Amino acid sequence: MPDNADTEQFNADELVAPAWLNAQFIADVLRTYEKCPELEVTDLKITPASAQGDHYASIMFRTTAEYTTSKGKFSKPLIIKTMPEEEGHKKDFLTDSHLFDTEVRSYTTALPEFERILREAGDDTKLFVPCIYHSVAPRQVMIFEDLVPQGYSVIRNRPITQTELKTVYSKLAKWHAVSMKVLNEQPDFLKDFKYGMMEMPTLLKDPMVTTGRENFLKMLDQIPELTKYKPHFEKIKGDLIQRMGNVLQEHRKNFQSDGYYVMCHGDFHLRNMMFKDDKEVMFVDFQASNLCPITIDLKYSLYMLMEPEQRWDLGKDLINYYFSVLEDTLQKVGYKGEMPTNDGLWKQIHRHKFYDFFLLTTFLPLFAAIKANEFKISDIIQDSEIRQKCYLSDPYVQDVKKLLSKYEEVGYFDDL
Incomplete structure (x- = not known):
């Protein structure tokens, strides 16, 4: 203790x-x-x-x-x-998941290869913390060097700064670029990274996910200036999970010839990165890394990393900065496929809007409450009354007002 x-x-x-x-x-x-x-x-x-x-x-x-x-x-x-050994929700929640195997594979195969390619291109960017030990039996264990004595820390109790965000998106762009090169030249090398959120049946059946749409609709009913948006969400509430899943599984089940696919982090939020000063960041927790559209990490970070005032324009400036680094890195590492375009990226961001709808209605209210230290994460996940309170938190409601207005402006509600 x-x-x-x-x-x-x-x-x-x-x-x-x-x-x-x-x-x-x-x-x-x-x-x-x-x-x-x-x-x-x-x-x-x-x-x-x-x-x-x-x-x-x-x-x-x-x-x-x-x-x-x-x-x-x-x-x-x-x-x-x-992994959890005590009986209870956490252990049940993770039953039959591929989280641990995926993380071991990330540290031992994918990330070292990505770093090797960057080194050959003259880029010394560090993508991961050394893993000094891993085992899957008799128990699942990984051991890493501790970054805290090296001056790294997790951001808590303050907003992430614009400088820190640019540091994050620069590193993410380099990772995505190298993974795009590997997918183009060695597609079988990453074939085992096929387990994302949709491959976690216990998560999809958990009340945290299944009650999100109804809690969101109840919130719209109680905020007069938001009720006008309710018909849009009523229209998609029955199949939102499936439509969100179609986005996440596009690479595996509905490959698009004009799609931009990479190995995504998959859980790209503020607590899964550690900062040293404001110009060094290390990503951690690669349990959900998988092959999917390039938009997945970008959209997830929009809601789970940025502050409300940083995402009012759907992260346009930062995502454009990310794309500039992505394009530059693809050229440096000798990418041989068709180069992505900024317009193409934004078209895919629009096409994958159902992932936005899912994050807004299901994860954002809970994550915002965790970030504000309003409730414990275990209580939010397991207590339905506490989850409902998250939806009526004033910061979340104000955030929703701005986001729904922006959705309307960019045409997210067209052709639902």
């Missing part, structure tokens, strides 16, 4: 480490990683690795391992990531 800390700031299932996570286990990991069979762990302090609301689909611990070798005394700060 954390020393002298308010345990309310941490996830309850991360307050006490499991019995197997002990000095012997860490010693075995470090002996292999350091190639040092005589290594002995002399002290091990284990604490929760993240705060309430940072994540839900894993269990994470932070430790500093003090150890000795024939060369002397050393210490290594580590992050241990594993």
Whole structure:
């Protein structure tokens, strides 16, 4: 348990480490990683690795391992990531998911290849934190170098700045560009990245998702200036999940010859990145990475990364900046396919509007409440009354007013 800390700031299932996570286990990991069979762990302090609301689909611990070798005394700060073992909603929620396998595959195959291609093009951008250990049996575990002692931190209790956003979109553009090159030249290399949100049946059946449309419609009824939009959402409420799924699975089930496809992060929100100053960012948590339209990370970040005032124009300036870096990187790495165009990107952003509708009505109200520390993430996910309150939060309502007006302006409600 954390020393002298308010345990309310941490996830309850991360307050006490499991019995197997002990000095012997860490010693075995470090002996292999350091190639040092005589290594002995002399002290091990284990604490929760993240705060309430940072994540839900894993269990994470932070430790500093003090150890000795024939060369002397050393210490290594580590992050241990594993899957839920306690019975309950979180474990059930993740049953039969491919999250862990996908993340291991990201760290061990895709991301190293992406970095290699960038290095060959003279770009030293770092795309991922070194994973020093991974295992799928007898339990699912990944161990990483801890970025906090290196000066990185998660943004909490303040808005992300415009400079930080440009840093994020620059790195995302480089990742997307290299993955586009790999898809064009080595399509089989990424063929196993085929598990996104639509391949998580427990998520799609969870009340958090299934009640979102009704809660949104109830909110529209209670805000006089928003009731005029209700017919649009009434029209799509019955098949919104399927239409959203058609967007997410387009690469796998309805490949478009003019589509722009990449390996997306898949869960591209503020708590899945760590910043050092305002010009360095490291993305983390690649559990949902999969092949899909280029618009998926862009739209997700519009609602889950930007502040309301930064997305009033649907992120136009930042997405155009992203595209400039994407285009430049494709040229630098020698992309041989047909070059994407800025107009083509915005046409696909419009074509994939049902993903916007889903995020606006289902994820944004919940994420906004988590971000504002109004409720615990576990309560939001599991308590229907708390979820309904999220929809009537004034910041969310004001955000919706501006977004629906913008949707109307750009024609999102045409031809529903």
